[in-house]
Every structure is written in C-alpha cells, then in structure tokens.
Amino acid sequence: MMKPTTFRSLVIFLGLCTLGVLWLEGAPLPVLYIFIPMVTLCVLFVLWAVRFCGSCGRSVTNYNPFRRPKACASCGHALK
Numbered sequence: 883m884m885k886p887t888t889f890r891s892l893v894i895f896l897g898l899c900t901l902g903v904l905w906l907e908g909a910p911l912p913v914l915y916i917f918i919p920m921v922t923l924c925v926l927f928v929l930w931a932v933r934f935c936g937s938c939g940r941s942v943t944n945y946n947p948f949r950r951p952k953a954c955a956s957c958g959h960a961l962k
C-alpha cells in the first residue's frame with residue numbers, strides 16, 4: 883500500500899517527467915506554454931481526487947466534484 887506522501891511525490895514527479903520529456907524532445911515554446919498549465923492542472927486534479935483513509939490507509943478515488951465520498955469505502959471511517 884502506498885503512503886499518501888509517497889503518492890503525492892510520485893504524481894508531482896511524473897508530471898515533471900512529462901514536461902521534461904517534452905522539453906528534451908525539443909518541443910517548441912508555444913507547445914510548452916500549453917502543456918505546462920495542462921500538466922499542472924492534471925497533477926492538481928489527481929492530488930485533489932485521490933484521498934487516503936486515516937484509519938485503514940486505503941486510497942479513496944473520486945472524480946466527481948459534486949459527490950465527494952464522506953466515508954472510506956472499505957472500512958467506513960469518516961474522511962476529512
């Protein structure tokens with residue numbers, strides 16, 4: 883099971899890798915100007931959507947901003 887801090891570092895690292903690969907591939911500056919906010923938004927969205935249960939440590943993924951889960955799906959512990 884992945885720790886929340888490990889997960890966040892990994893998501894940010896993968897976002898930076900995506901931009902790094904684009905830059906190394908020689909993407910023109912306008913392309914980078916589009917991709918940097920896009921990748922940043924994706925990273926922020928994933929960090930926002932994936933939460934971790936404080937009781938059992940499982941990840942609770944939710945991509946619907948209007949229906950946030952109030953409790954862990956596996957143990958029922960209330961999410962913050």
Ligand SMILES: [Zn+2]
Pocket residue numbers: 935936937938939940954955956957958959
């Ligand atoms: Zn739980």
